[in-house]
Amino acid sequence: MRLIGIADTHNKHHQIPIPDGDILIHAGDCTDGGTRNETKNFLEWFSRQPHQYKLLVPGNHDFFFEKPEYLKNIPSNIHLLIDNGVEIEGIKFWGSPVTPGLSNWAFNRERGEQIRKHWELIPQDTDILITHTPAFGILDEISRGINLGCEELAQILKVVQPSHHLFGHIHHGSGSVLRSGIRYSNLSVLDERLQAVHSPAVIDTHTQ
Template structure:
């Protein structure tokens, strides 16, 4: 099964070549302001991709998906995961858009108990975990060296032990690594100056 994975496209999706594959996964920040028009344009584009399965996990810029009344407008061939699971060919995917913070961003949750409530929902037999935030200390450093990832997510990962953890959010930390049997991918396409600097990641799973 070939996965095509990307994140943090911020309205630049039509300028990004998308490789062929079975499943395309977007790990958040498909828009920049989360407006109706931005979201509609992205969803129209995403829904027409030829990949058999399309998975979308929103990010902190994607305000449109916070409103329950908007969720009925998602094209039927897009699987929107907001603290939800989808099973494809026996492979269990779990997606969550929450990011740590107290600012006025979409899906922000206070660090500590509030955000831990979301991570506690992740089934312990999850194969592929998709979050917008990185875990703390893994592909989450900004230029100053400060880590922006989620400490509580880092604590939950050894209990879940997904085979893959896909995320974005911290643009300058795009890349991959493997620790304690888990493969981590920061899928950010744009850098901090909103320039297209990376390509979608191809994973044969």
């Protein structure tokens, strides 16, 4: 099964050539201001993509997904993952949009116990974890050399041990690395100047 992964498109989704695959995954920040019109535009584009399955995890810019009354308007062919999961052809996916921080961004949670409650929801048999935030110390370094990933998520990953952890949020950290049996992929397609410089990730995985 071929997974195509993107994140941090910030309204520039129309500019990004999307490869063919079975599952298209967006790991957050599909919009920039999180407005109704931005969200509608993205969802219409995302739902039209030819991939059989489409998974969406919102990011800290995607304010409209925090509105319960809007969630009923998600196109039926998109799996919206907000602290929940879906099984596709034997592969168990789990997604969460929360990011550590105290500012007024969408889905922000305080570091420590508050955000840990979200990570403790992740089932231990998760095969592929999709979050917006990276774990601390893994593809989470901004250009000034500061790591902004989540310490609590890093601890939970040692227990859950998915085969893949897909995320975005830190544009400067785009890329992939294998550590302790987990393939970590930062799916950011825009750089820190919001220019589309990175290609979508292509991930081949096996069904059970």
